[in-house]
Amino acid sequence: MKRTIIGVMGPGGGAGSKDLENARRLGTLLARQGWVVLCGGRSVGVMDAVCKGAKEAGGLTVGVLPDDDAVGASEAVEIAIVTGMGNARNAINVLSSDVVVACGMGTGTASEIALALKANKDVILLGDHKEAIEFFSAIGKEKVTVARDPEDVIAIAKQILKR
Amino acid sequence: MKRTIIGVMGPGGGAGSKDLENARRLGTLLARQGWVVLCGGRSVGVMDAVCKGAKEAGGLTVGVLPDDDAVGASEAVEIAIVTGMGNARNAINVLSSDVVVACGMGTGTASEIALALKANKDVILLGDHKEAIEFFSAIGKEKVTVARDPEDVIAIAKQILKR
Amino acid sequence: MKRTIIGVMGPGGGAGSKDLENARRLGTLLARQGWVVLCGGRSVGVMDAVCKGAKEAGGLTVGVLPDDDAVGASEAVEIAIVTGMGNARNAINVLSSDVVVACGMGTGTASEIALALKANKDVILLGDHKEAIEFFSAIGKEKVTVARDPEDVIAIAKQILKR
Amino acid sequence: MKRTIIGVMGPGGGAGSKDLENARRLGTLLARQGWVVLCGGRSVGVMDAVCKGAKEAGGLTVGVLPDDDAVGASEAVEIAIVTGMGNARNAINVLSSDVVVACGMGTGTASEIALALKANKDVILLGDHKEAIEFFSAIGKEKVTVARDPEDVIAIAKQILKR
Numbered sequence: 310m311k312r313t314i315i316g317v318m319g320p321g322g323g324a325g326s327k328d329l330e331n332a333r334r335l336g337t338l339l340a341r342q343g344w345v346v347l348c349g350g351r352s353v354g355v356m357d358a359v360c361k362g363a364k365e366a367g368g369l370t371v372g373v374l375p376d377d378d379a380v381g382a383s384e385a386v387e388i389a390i391v392t393g394m395g396n397a398r399n400a401i402n403v404l405s406s407d408v409v410v411a412c413g414m415g416t417g418t419a420s421e422i423a424l425a426l427k428a429n430k431d432v433i434l435l436g437d438h439k440e441a442i443e444f445f446s447a448i449g450k451e452k453v454t455v456a457r458d459p460e461d462v463i464a465i466a467k468q469i470l471k472r
Numbered sequence: 473m474k475r476t477i478i479g480v481m482g483p484g485g486g487a488g489s490k491d492l493e494n495a496r497r498l499g500t501l502l503a504r505q506g507w508v509v510l511c512g513g514r515s516v517g518v519m520d521a522v523c524k525g526a527k528e529a530g531g532l533t534v535g536v537l538p539d540d541d542a543v544g545a546s547e548a549v550e551i552a553i554v555t556g557m558g559n560a561r562n563a564i565n566v567l568s569s570d571v572v573v574a575c576g577m578g579t580g581t582a583s584e585i586a587l588a589l590k591a592n593k594d595v596i597l598l599g600d601h602k603e604a605i606e607f608f609s610a611i612g613k614e615k616v617t618v619a620r621d622p623e624d625v626i627a628i629a630k631q632i633l634k635r
Numbered sequence: 636m637k638r639t640i641i642g643v644m645g646p647g648g649g650a651g652s653k654d655l656e657n658a659r660r661l662g663t664l665l666a667r668q669g670w671v672v673l674c675g676g677r678s679v680g681v682m683d684a685v686c687k688g689a690k691e692a693g694g695l696t697v698g699v700l701p702d703d704d705a706v707g708a709s710e711a712v713e714i715a716i717v718t719g720m721g722n723a724r725n726a727i728n729v730l731s732s733d734v735v736v737a738c739g740m741g742t743g744t745a746s747e748i749a750l751a752l753k754a755n756k757d758v759i760l761l762g763d764h765k766e767a768i769e770f771f772s773a774i775g776k777e778k779v780t781v782a783r784d785p786e787d788v789i790a791i792a793k794q795i796l797k798r
Numbered sequence: 799m800k801r802t803i804i805g806v807m808g809p810g811g812g813a814g815s816k817d818l819e820n821a822r823r824l825g826t827l828l829a830r831q832g833w834v835v836l837c838g839g840r841s842v843g844v845m846d847a848v849c850k851g852a853k854e855a856g857g858l859t860v861g862v863l864p865d866d867d868a869v870g871a872s873e874a875v876e877i878a879i880v881t882g883m884g885n886a887r888n889a890i891n892v893l894s895s896d897v898v899v900a901c902g903m904g905t906g907t908a909s910e911i912a913l914a915l916k917a918n919k920d921v922i923l924l925g926d927h928k929e930a931i932e933f934f935s936a937i938g939k940e941k942v943t944v945a946r947d948p949e950d951v952i953a954i955a956k957q958i959l960k961r
Contacts, residue, residue, distance in 0.1 A: 391567035397889035420912035444933035563723035583749035607770035
């Protein structure tokens, strides 16, 4: 009965235009697979873009919010989980996801990748942040895969979910 | 876009048969309103019953789980939020709910009612636990309402959501 | 090596003068036993008073704070644990305490008592809140003891720690 | 009244012998400064070593534990903060620290560095993990400093605390 959840992590205010484009496309592709899209839920950056992309394809979106109310949530978040826990909620984001995708890079995103690997989750890196790829490949080994584009994320996620 | 979420709190292993009956009926009635049902998500007691009731009416169910995986989740939970935080997740349960309903009583349920009142949420008490009604009415005042039965919960929740 | 920690929970802004007097006296008596005093750490109410009492007797004070910095901490808190988790930190307060004392009553305090009982901790109630005594005695049974005054808290805590 | 807290993060079971040696020496040096040593508190790896080093110099040690009891705590932890939150407690570790030191590298440590940078804390990296130094310098910029040895950590921390 439990639905498959794909967590998409990425920068808020610091997201680049390529990250936002990737996130929106990724949201749409994930929704078309029938997967639930989970993210940090705020109305900025990758969080907002991935939820909008998912909604455009009729998907279900879950936002795990840092604040103690839903005021700052993306309007494309359908299920708002209000944690009031700041960035400690990053641990919840990754534990709740069957696969974790990082779309872009920043300090919050880095914490989510690291927490995901600590919890033995598979992580897909989308984006060309060279130092991030080298670092997380070094500490995460075979749990880390690099994707070329959103379509590639879907193909890799399917392989992971089949195991 | 954010959907209305009603949190239903109640005992797990210690739930009585009347609590379970109320929870199942309540889940069905909440789903018929188009409201999302959120609970502690475990496969026991009120959590399990309210999710089953909601699913029977085609509703959407969210379980906010205490463990660090979804193994102990009710099979009627559709969206599993895995917190790994034990009973600290009770704070998330109430912050995420537009209205909090207590169906039955126990130490975990009492903590959720108290946390809900601390967060200035409206709480509906379903069940005839005399000491609980007197205590929470004393500390929660007009934020606490006592319901006679699941139908009454729906009527009260509608009033609260209209404000 | 781990030192004995006594958690003292109680209202902040809503504390009455008797609660504050009890908390200050209790802090002093706990420190004289060589016990560490832990509380919610804010610079108001019972939290502030119990830390001040403990410091007057040369005790060690730990404040587990709700905010994401230590700005609102009592000046009598020596070890500030900054959680950034709001009232979810109430779960940490009770798990970290060998014995939990409630000095006065309010919604936050009620959540801490309930979470303590859920975690199978012993709880000592100090204060004459009739509905609280009846409710928590009903749900907590032999894990709940009522104390007449701060001196009585010490005597009861000694018995509990001896077990 | 609040004492200065230096958080020392590092691997548990995966710590190398150089990391353990550094951690023990660092604990001693931090304690000699009169600073409180805070860590993840478990009885393994860097956590255990830094607490032992601090105790040898008469320091005060705080362990912020992931489990819901203190059973797995290092015997050199004096103040055990029991969170029951798994690795979500990593957020508390860094928020509670005036300066964060990473001694060695692993997925948990990486999450703590990233969470520290997200919270705008200064981070000192001790150890020669090339990819980690490059990655965290790239995302953390001037908030990240690399230390040659434990003595260098003290010198850098003094500079940071002076600001």
